[in-house]
Structure formats: structure tokens, C-alpha cells
Amino acid sequence: MRVLLLATNKEVEPYPTYPLGMSVVASALQQHGHEVLQADFLCHTKPLQTLLHQFLPQMIGISIRNIDNVDMLTPDSHWALDAVKQVVKIIRTHTPGVPIILGGPAVSIMPQAICDYCQADCAVAGEGELSVTALVQRIEQGLPLPRVVISGTTLSGASISAPSFDPTLLEYYAQASGVVNLHTKRGCPNNCIYCTYPSLEGKTIRTREPEAVIEDIRRLQSTISFTELFFTDSVFNDTEGHWLTLVEMMVQRNIVVPWTAFFQPTGLERDHIALCKATGLKAVELGTDACANITLKAMGKNFSFATAHKATESCVAENIPCCHFVIVGGPGETKESLREGLDNLNKLPPCLVMPFLGVRILPGTPLHSLAIRHQVITQDNPCLLPTYYFSPQLTQEEAHTMLLASFRGNRLRLYPPAAAAQKMRALRGLGYRGILWDTLVHLAR
Numbered sequence: 001m002r003v004l005l006l007a008t009n010k011e012v013e014p015y016p017t018y019p020l021g022m023s024v025v026a027s028a029l030q031q032h033g034h035e036v037l038q039a040d041f042l043c044h045t046k047p048l049q050t051l052l053h054q055f056l057p058q059m060i061g062i063s064i065r066n067i068d069n070v071d072m073l074t075p076d077s078h079w080a081l082d083a084v085k086q087v088v089k090i091i092r093t094h095t096p097g098v099p100i101i102l103g104g105p106a107v108s109i110m111p112q113a114i115c116d117y118c119q120a121d122c123a124v125a126g127e128g129e130l131s132v133t134a135l136v137q138r139i140e141q142g143l144p145l146p147r148v149v150i151s152g153t154t155l156s157g158a159s160i161s162a163p164s165f166d167p168t169l170l171e172y173y174a175q176a177s178g179v180v181n182l183h184t185k186r187g188c189p190n191n192c193i194y195c196t197y198p199s200l201e202g203k204t205i206r207t208r209e210p211e212a213v214i215e216d217i218r219r220l221q222s223t224i225s226f227t228e229l230f231f232t233d234s235v236f237n238d239t240e241g242h243w244l245t246l247v248e249m250m251v252q253r254n255i256v257v258p259w260t261a262f263f264q265p266t267g268l269e270r271d272h273i274a275l276c277k278a279t280g281l282k283a284v285e286l287g288t289d290a291c292a293n294i295t296l297k298a299m300g301k302n303f304s305f306a307t308a309h310k311a312t313e314s315c316v317a318e319n320i321p322c323c324h325f326v327i328v329g330g331p332g333e334t335k336e337s338l339r340e341g342l343d344n345l346n347k348l349p350p351c352l353v354m355p356f357l358g359v360r361i362l363p364g365t366p367l368h369s370l371a372i373r374h375q376v377i378t379q380d381n382p383c384l385l386p387t388y389y390f391s392p393q394l395t396q397e398e399a400h401t402m403l404l405a406s407f408r409g410n411r412l413r414l415y416p417p418a419a420a421a422q423k424m425r426a427l428r429g430l431g432y433r434g435i436l437w438d439t440l441v442h443l444a445r
């Protein structure tokens, strides 16, 4: 069957990200002998109508990455779903009757609501590989499509497909952002109350074969010149230590590639950073999420701020830039907790801090239930539109003013997020490529 896959993401902040999910789904379809065309709305040059008339797809899969940018301070929060609805309309006009299936992280969070809003035929929640091939089979057999498929997270690590990178897309992203991406595992066993990762990828860690990941790295290195590789795992340094197995194998195989990933502060020792550095680690993104012990606990984090401080020291000792992502205004936040948190941040060794104000409420998370209990949202609110939790114990204005005052004159505190995005844009304009915040750390030295 001829399958057109479309990645509709047009978000370019903090930088344009290669549509990895679409390429993984493409790979699964190709393995079943289907003809797949991957198109991406940031880079494709032909209008959608032309693509439709030339390729004549028999099924169309739309990969939706973001719902919005989770930034409470951006008025429209870069809401992404109207654009998808428009795409569905164009498809219906030009290729009526061709089934339209939605998938991707956004769809997995709220499949029914997004399918209804965008007026697609079917939405797949969870991993796409098995479901998409089963749906193609149904279409071939003339069977009706279910409105929502909950595919869950059932693939074993070894059977997770390597992405089928599209050369045109790779070329575009290597130029536009300099960042290419790979996943080494799926799953997140943590219980952070606001986070969708465990529901998107399951709570059990499923690692790809290290050999398969290394093969992918080699493939990327021989295909394209890029600035940085991002391992997209929910948490790269899993507590079971699979990450160390991979990194050790990279050392054994002489794989050196500039790379970065999301790390958790727990157990991040200096010798780990040194080992990673030997394989090309360039920067560490820490999902710290709160800055005082009381709010860390309320967010469901399993470490104290002292652990985050220690992880920063490990990075600084190895001269690896590190950045803390922090959410201010979560459950339990008060003026006192924020004061304490800002004090904690000020005591960190040189590193970047990127705070967000307010917590995006997403279905399937403990925060969603808490927000219903606290009457922040009603039970029937699908949270399709940007919906945030902000602690009732301080106002947004108070928090905003405290952040600005504490960060004044410190170039390593990127707040508000829109100002951070502006800095990244400026750096890109100057020709810098990569994740960019690490460039700010280097420039500040």
C-alpha cells in the first residue's frame, strides 16, 4: 500500500527537531513491504496538494508531536492543533475517502479529543509500529477503522525499530538545527506528578540492543554531517544502569559523537560524566523540575535538591555544561519555598537554569486528578487547550517578580522562556548550531 506520512510540527523553539517518531513508523511500514513517503511541514518544498496528487496515497498518517509549548506566559502557547485540522481539511478536499490516521506523542496523551477536534478517522495512542501495520491490513481488507486504538507499550526493547531516516529531512535538520536524534530505550519508572512520560512509554524500561544503537549512530555519521546527536530517552541515565552498558560499548567500539540527553540528577557521579565525555558527551540536560525540597517532594521527584547540586558539581568538574529545567508554581509552591528554591539555585556551581512558570495539566497524569480534586478544572475538561496548574499559595505576578529579581544580571538564568527562545534564535542567526544553551554557557566563561 502507498502510505503518506506527514509530520505537522512547525515548532522551531528551542530548535527544529527531526520527526523521529514518523521515521520509526515509516520503518515498520517499510518492513511490511509498504511504499512510504515521509513529508515534513518545516522542510518540504512542495505544497500538500501537489504531494497528494503526485503520490496518490491509499492511507495517510499524521504524526503530531506537540499540543503546545507548555509555556503559560506565551499568550497562544503555540497551540498546534488548528494547523492539523487544516491539513485534514486539505486532504479531504484533494483525496476524498483516503483514511487519515493520527499518531505521535500529542495524540497519545489525548487520542479521542484530538481525533474529534481534527476530524480524522482514527487516532493511535502509544507506540505506532504494530498498530499502524495492523490498520493498513484492515484498510486492505476493507474493514472499518476503530476511532481510537490504544496500542500501549508492548514492544520488547529488541524489537523496537531503527528509524528509517529520510535523507531530505536529515539534510534539512542537519542544516537548520544541527541536531539529529535517536532513542536508545523506552520507558520511565518515575512518578513525577505532572509528567506524561510513563504513560507515553510505559513504566518498564525497554532497552534497544546497544549494538543496534551503535549501528544507527554509525549510519548517521556516514550519511550526514551534524553538530550534535540527542538521545531522546525520557531519562537517559536509568537507575538500572543500561545507559552505562551502552556508553561502555561506545568506548569499546571507538564511537565518538557529540551528544546530549535528558539526565536525572540521582546517581550522576563525576566518573559517569567522564566516561560519557570520552564518547563525546557535550552537555547534560537535567530534569530537576523544582528547586526546593518541599516542591520537589510535591512534584513526586525522588531526590532532594542536594542531589541536584551534586550532579551539577559532577558536570562542572568535568567541564560539561549542564542545565536545570525547573517548574515554578507547582503544587505546594509558596513564597517561602520559592525564596528557598532561588537561594538553592544561586548556590549552584556555574550552570544554566531554565524555569517555566505554571504546570501544563495533561490527562493521564496524577496532576490531572489533583487539579480536578482542587477544582482547578472540571472532570469533563479534555485539557485540549493550554490549561495550567498554578499554586494557589502565591500569585503568578509574585513568582514572576521574584524570578526576575533573583536572576537579574545573571546570563546563565534563562527566563522567561520566550526570552530564552529569542537568545537561541539570535545564536542560530549568527550561525551557531546544536542545542545552543551550552553555547551560552561557553560564551559566559
Ligand code: B12
Residues within 6 Å of the ligand: 009, 011, 012, 013, 014, 015, 016, 017, 018, 020, 021, 022, 024, 025, 060, 061, 062, 063, 064, 065, 066, 067, 068, 069, 070, 071, 101, 102, 103, 104, 105, 106, 108, 124, 126, 127, 128, 129, 131, 132, 179, 180, 181, 183, 195, 196, 197, 200, 201, 230, 231, 232, 233, 234, 360, 362
Ligand atoms: C526528547 C524530547 C524533547 C527534546 C527533543 C530533542 C531532539 N533533538 O529530538 C527537546 C528537549 C528539544 C524537546 C523540546 C520540546 N518538547 Co519535547 N519531548 C521529548 C520526549 C522526551 C521524546 C520525544 C521523542 O523523540 N520520542 C521518540 C520517538 C520515537 O517517539 P514518538 O515521537 O512518540 O513516536 C512514537 C509514537 O508516538 C508513535 N507515532 C509517532 N508518529 C506517529 C504517526 C502515526 C500515523 C502513528 C500511527 C503513530 C505515530 O509511534 C512512534 C514509535 O512508537 C517527549 C516525551 C516522550 N517521552 O515521548 C517530549 C514531548 C514530545 N515534548 C513536548 C514538548 C511540549 C516540547 C517543547 C514544546 C517544550 C518547550 N517549550 O521547549 C519543545 C518543542 C520542540 C520542537 N521543536 O518541537 C511534549 C509534547 C506534548 C505537549 N505537551 O504538547 C512531550 C510529549 C513531553 C510532555 N511535556 O508531555 N523535547
